[in-house]
Amino acid sequence: MKITDTSDLWWKTSVVYCLDVETYLDSNGDGIGDLTGLGSRIDYLADLGVTCLWLMPFYPTADRDDGYDVTDFYGVDPRLGTHGDLVEIVRTARDHGMRVIVDLVVNHTSDKHPWFVAARRSKTSPFRDFYVWRDEPPENNVNAVFPGEESTLWELDEKTGQYYLHSFYSHQPDLNIANPTVRDEIAKTIGFWLQMGISGFRVDAVPFLIEVPEGKEFADPHQYLRDLRQFLRRRSREAVLLGEVNLPYREQTAYFGSGKGEELTLQFDFNGMQAMYLSLARSDPRPLAKALRARPAIATEAQWANFVRNHDELTLDKLTDKERDEVFEAFAPDERQRVFGRGITRRLPPMLGGDPRRVRMVYSLLFSLPGTPVLFYGEEIGMGENPDVAGRLAVRTPMQWSDARNGGFSTAAPSRLAAPLPEGGYSPAHVNASAQLNDEESLLHFIRRLAARYRISPEIGWGEVEILEHDAPSVLAHSVSADVGRMIALHNFADEPARVTLSLAEEPDGTQLSNLFGPDRFELDDRGRVECELPAYGWAWMRVARPGDGRIG
Numbered sequence: 001m002k003i004t005d006t007s008d009l010w011w012k013t014s015v016v017y018c019l020d021v022e023t024y025l026d027s028n029g030d031g032i033g034d035l036t037g038l039g040s041r042i043d044y045l046a047d048l049g050v051t052c053l054w055l056m057p058f059y060p061t062a063d064r065d066d067g068y069d070v071t072d073f074y075g076v077d078p079r080l081g082t083h084g085d086l087v088e089i090v091r092t093a094r095d096h097g098m099r100v101i102v103d104l105v106v107n108h109t110s111d112k113h114p115w116f117v118a119a120r121r122s123k124t125s126p127f128r129d130f131y132v133w134r135d136e137p138p139e140n141n142v143n144a145v146f147p148g149e150e151s152t153l154w155e156l157d158e159k160t161g162q163y164y165l166h167s168f169y170s171h172q173p174d175l176n177i178a179n180p181t182v183r184d185e186i187a188k189t190i191g192f193w194l195q196m197g198i199s200g201f202r203v204d205a206v207p208f209l210i211e212v213p214e215g216k217e218f219a220d221p222h223q224y225l226r227d228l229r230q231f232l233r234r235r236s237r238e239a240v241l242l243g244e245v246n247l248p249y250r251e252q253t254a255y256f257g258s259g260k261g262e263e264l265t266l267q268f269d270f271n272g273m274q275a276m277y278l279s280l281a282r283s284d285p286r287p288l289a290k291a292l293r294a295r296p297a298i299a300t301e302a303q304w305a306n307f308v309r310n311h312d313e314l315t316l317d318k319l320t321d322k323e324r325d326e327v328f329e330a331f332a333p334d335e336r337q338r339v340f341g342r343g344i345t346r347r348l349p350p351m352l353g354g355d356p357r358r359v360r361m362v363y364s365l366l367f368s369l370p371g372t373p374v375l376f377y378g379e380e381i382g383m384g385e386n387p388d389v390a391g392r393l394a395v396r397t398p399m400q401w402s403d404a405r406n407g408g409f410s411t412a413a414p415s416r417l418a419a420p421l422p423e424g425g426y427s428p429a430h431v432n433a434s435a436q437l438n439d440e441e442s443l444l445h446f447i448r449r450l451a452a453r454y455r456i457s458p459e460i461g462w463g464e465v466e467i468l469e470h471d472a473p474s475v476l477a478h479s480v481s482a483d484v485g486r487m488i489a490l491h492n493f494a495d496e497p498a499r500v501t502l503s504l505a506e507e508p509d510g511t512q513l514s515n516l517f518g519p520d521r522f523e524l525d526d527r528g529r530v531e532c533e534l535p536a537y538g539w540a541w542m543r544v545a546r547p548g549d550g551r552i553g
């Protein structure tokens with residue numbers, strides 16, 4: 001594969017960082033993070049190596065699903081700031097080589113959105129058909145998304161006597177994309193934010209968004225995604241759609257579209273992520289290797305987005321019941337650390353017992369997997385969750401900037417904070433950005449180095465992956481190759497040192513492996529073999545240095 005004409009494909013090698021403005025930094029002491037606060041941390045993010053900022057919903061909201069229940073698609077939540085503040089962020093980010101993408105939550109609105117308020121007034125409201133109604137709920141009226149929190153899919157609207165569809169909470173009525181006016185509104189929303197300087201969208205709940213409700217006329221749901229992508233492309237050549245599609249691999253293919261970047265630009269790799277946790281639980285890389293082999297091939301104009309943790313529960317829904325139990329047993333032994341019968345509400349370091357070797361191994365893996373890495377704020381400093389907060393919100397606590405009051409997040413009284421900070425070993429006294437900035441050995445500095453290495457190794461973002469066969473069962477050896485060259489990464493999933501013999505007979509004579517995180521170089525022997533040693537939970541990135549290839553590092 002040739003890495004040419006990369007200007008529109010910046011996202012092939014970007015480092016994405018997701019944050020919620022509300023919990024990042026409070027500039028005016030009201031306990032709520034805001035855009036001005038975030039603006040003063042753009043240099044911190046640039047220094048970390050972030051090149052794409054993903055902002056979680058900052059729109060006006062009824063705030064019953066942490067902003068994923070929007071009441072105005074064009075607005076900015078006044079608690080967080082103004083459009084002017086947002087444009088300042090986009091501008092400052094650009095100056096630091098960083099693009100901004102935003103959550104696009106258009107599967108549903110809040111029930112407080114003026115469209116729904118009007119729609120439920122009467123069956124003849126011009127907004128009625130913005131949503132999906134029926135006289136009787138279908139036989140299967142069970143909500144599988146939030147079991148235990150939400151029982152139905154169809155909710156009775158008392159006044160008009162009909163039921164409306166809500167794939168998520170009952171206060172989040174689904175929009176009817178079979179209605180062309182709704183599709184126009186969504187397009188206008190996209191156009192609006194692009195005009196504000198945004199470089200694309202993290203598209204919420206894509207399979208639900210394009211699902212055409214029974215009885216509605218709309219030929220091909222994927223045609224809608226193609227239309228959206230084309231619209232986006234007409235308005236901005238660089239803009240992306242990063243889709244949340246938690247489906248089996250074989251079904252994800254369709255969401256990229258058949259040809260060149262026809263539908264979603266990027267998709268999160270939910271399957272690979274879940275396999276990684278199974279591998280961690282078993283100290284056995286095979287589940288992850290199997291997932292990487294099973295990843296469908298995608299066009300150059302598409303990309304996988306890799307992640308370790310996001311803002312939701314760590315879902316394990318793609319594992320078998322037995323596998324899920326193994327992961328639960330290893331990383332969420334307490335029932336209160338689980339949610340919806342399928343997920344974990346913890347962050348990574350507490351799950352791994354705080355073992356820094358293991359935590360670093362996982363982030364090395366994240367940055368070396370073929371695709372684009374996505375960090376969730378606080379991961380770079382090893383933040384833990386707040387175990388006193390139930391459900392998904394346990395991982396959405398304020399960013400821990402320093403050991404000052406409220407972790408330096410806000411000067412408000414602790415009771416007024418947007419979310420409560422954890423106590424104990426993961427409190428700001430022990431885990432905070434300031435201390436780590438001044439400590440070269442910190443996780444923060446480590447992640448910074450990973451991001452830097454990732455950025456000078458475009459084969460990771462562009463390349464073809466190959467799982468290498470060898471003789472050390474606890475080690476994953478994978479290589480990524482593109483026209484710029486090849487890199488090999490080793491990751492030891494076990495608590496014991498391992499010795500790996502790689503066979504690289506296909507490489508030309510005189511090839512060496514050069515360690516990307518240290519001074520050493522390894523010679524291949526005359527049969528093209530090389531032996532490497534890894535400590536317990538050790539890892540290595542090695543550039544395949546062919547004679548005369550002229551690469552540095």
Ligand code: GLC
Nearest residue numbers: 065068105168204205311312
């Ligand atoms: C997505 C979001 C989640 C939200 C849901 C409904 O799954 O990631 O946080 O609750 O959509 O918008």
Ligand code: CA
Nearest residue numbers: 026028032034
């Ligand atoms: Ca504030």
